[in-house]
Amino acid sequence: MSADQKILELVNVSKRFDTLDVLKNCNLRVAKGETIVLIGPSGSGKSTLLRCINLLEPPSDGSVLFEGHEISNDLRSGDRVRREVGMVFQNFELFQHLSAIENIMLAPMKVLGMSRHDARDLGQELLRKVHIPDRADHFPDELSGGQQQRVAIARALAMRPKIMLYDEPTSALDPEMIREVLDVMTELSNEGMTTVCVTHEMGFARRAADRIIFMEDGEILENAATEEFFGGRANERAQKFLSQILH
Amino acid sequence: MSFDLVAQYLTSQHFLHGAWVTILITVVSLFFGVLAGFVLALAQQARFWPVKVMTITYLWLFRGTPVLFQIIFIYNVLPSFDIRFSAFWSGVIALSLNEGAYMAEIIRSGLQSVKKGQRVAGQALGMSRLSVLRWITLPQAARIVLPPMGNQMIGMLKTSALVSVIAVQDLLLVANQTASADFRYFEALCAAGIYYLALTSLFMIAQGAMEVALDPKARRRRANGEAGLRAIARRILSNTTTAGGDNVR
Numbered sequence: 245m246s247a248d249q250k251i252l253e254l255v256n257v258s259k260r261f262d263t264l265d266v267l268k269n270c271n272l273r274v275a276k277g278e279t280i281v282l283i284g285p286s287g288s289g290k291s292t293l294l295r296c297i298n299l300l301e302p303p304s305d306g307s308v309l310f311e312g313h314e315i316s317n318d319l320r321s322g323d324r325v326r327r328e329v330g331m332v333f334q335n336f337e338l339f340q341h342l343s344a345i346e347n348i349m350l351a352p353m354k355v356l357g358m359s360r361h362d363a364r365d366l367g368q369e370l371l372r373k374v375h376i377p378d379r380a381d382h383f384p385d386e387l388s389g390g391q392q393q394r395v396a397i398a399r400a401l402a403m404r405p406k407i408m409l410y411d412e413p414t415s416a417l418d419p420e421m422i423r424e425v426l427d428v429m430t431e432l433s434n435e436g437m438t439t440v441c442v443t444h445e446m447g448f449a450r451r452a453a454d455r456i457i458f459m460e461d462g463e464i465l466e467n468a469a470t471e472e473f474f475g476g477r478a479n480e481r482a483q484k485f486l487s488q489i490l491h
Numbered sequence: 492m493s494f495d496l497v498a499q500y501l502t503s504q505h506f507l508h509g510a511w512v513t514i515l516i517t518v519v520s521l522f523f524g525v526l527a528g529f530v531l532a533l534a535q536q537a538r539f540w541p542v543k544v545m546t547i548t549y550l551w552l553f554r555g556t557p558v559l560f561q562i563i564f565i566y567n568v569l570p571s572f573d574i575r576f577s578a579f580w581s582g583v584i585a586l587s588l589n590e591g592a593y594m595a596e597i598i599r600s601g602l603q604s605v606k607k608g609q610r611v612a613g614q615a616l617g618m619s620r621l622s623v624l625r626w627i628t629l630p631q632a633a634r635i636v637l638p639p640m641g642n643q644m645i646g647m648l649k650t651s652a653l654v655s656v657i658a659v660q661d662l663l664l665v666a667n668q669t670a671s672a673d674f675r676y677f678e679a680l681c682a683a684g685i686y687y688l689a690l691t692s693l694f695m696i697a698q699g700a701m702e703v704a705l706d707p708k709a710r711r712r713r714a715n716g717e718a719g720l721r722a723i724a725r726r727i728l729s730n731t732t733t734a735g736g737d738n739v740r
Binding site (some may be wrong): 257300323324325326327328329331337338340341342350354355383401403 | 510608610612613614615616618619622627630631634664707708711723
């Protein structure tokens with residue numbers, strides 16, 4: 245994984261809401277196939293950083309480069325970029341009026357113009373991939389949290405994204421369901437899916453991440469390989485945070 | 492009283508025509524009313540402030556004065572500015588404009604009931620704003636909006652009787668004229684009442700059918716072989732007991 249294979253680059257990205265500086269000069273490079281875990285206290289700007297990547301929140305300053313092209317200078321490119329960047333949310337956000345498989349089929353049909361028949365095949369294939377092929381016709385309120393989140397992952401995968409962004413994907417789940425979601429994410433990561441994940445699941449970070457990024461007050465304070473980070477070589481504030489969340 | 496006379500009125504050309512005029516006014520006014528309401532609901536969410544001020548003024552005017560006033564105003568005052576409409580169209584315009592103001596509030600509340608996260612999730616998949624509105628926001632809002640909209644529609648059927656003051660030959664005016672000509676108030680009004688009840692019943696069935704059509708789970712049950720009529724009947728019966736409360740998420 246050399247640096248010239250980088251798929252995504254943030255250069256001096258800042259984000260202000262009115263007078264509040266949420267992100268301050270953040271720099272980040274993500275290589276193709278890499279898995280990065282973003283950690284940090286709440287309010288440190290992790291989610292905002294994630295949303296700057298797919299331009300759901302356009303950066304106030306700095307640039308975002310996707311596959312070498314700057315995308316942050318033209319906000320109309322947002323829709324196009326988001327076709328290639330999958331995103332998974334803390335609260336799943338499955339479309340309530342659609343069944344599991346219809347949730348997966350919607351974007352390929354309406355954005356890519358795929359036929360209903362092909363989209364259904366794709367939906368079935370992806371439901372198998374996230375280990376719930378028998379829940380195709382269930383509606384979101386008939387699925388457990390873990391199942392909903394796995395459908396949400398399948399829905400994002402349906403657009404054949406080049407990178408997956410996860411925004412605290414297991415924070416809203418009951419403990420016994422966290423594993424099934426993390427397993428799917430780990431499998432995807434191992435298959436080479438480029439991943440940026442905001443999470444407090446340190447077990448997942450150890451298992452799947454190549455690098456750990458630590459953020460506080462809108463700044464990236466540490467960016468280290470996973471072994472180094474957990475090997476006690478992270479900087480002081482990151483160490484302190486780590487000891488807090490590990491109790 | 493004479494049941495024969497009621498039956499005679501019910502089948503008379505006069506009453507049939509009156510009922511037809513009532514249906515026509517109601518349906519046409521509803522069509523334009525919903526259209527106006529939809530545009531107003533979207534305009535209210537506009538960030539450009541003059542648009543916002545205009546829609547709020549509109550709502551203020553049309554919700555702040557009686558419909559009867561609006562009907563008479565359009566029919567009697569506008570001609571002095573050389574704007575002339577037939578009695579029928581004056582009625583339709585007044586009812587549509589008035590209905591639009593109420594529909595706007597219903598549709599706005601429906602659109603707002605769809606949480607922002609749903610739209611963001613659509614955007615995150617690369618869908619355009621229009622696509623998100625069409626395939627994510629509207630279908631969810633429609634289910635929320637349908638019960639209060641059904642109320643409005645049935646209300647419109649009855650409000651349409653107000654156009655009789657500007658001499659549109661609707662069901663009520665026909666009944667009243669017939670009654671005073673024959674001195675048979677009871678029979679004439681009975682006949683009109685039966686027509687009104689029949690029409691409101693039709694509207695209720697139509698509302699039930701639309702709710703079933705928009706209920707995604709009913710769609711699945713239908714695919715599994717449940718008869719459509721039974722679903723509609725169940726929907727109407729459950730509505731009278733829960734007053735649409737089962738649509739609240």
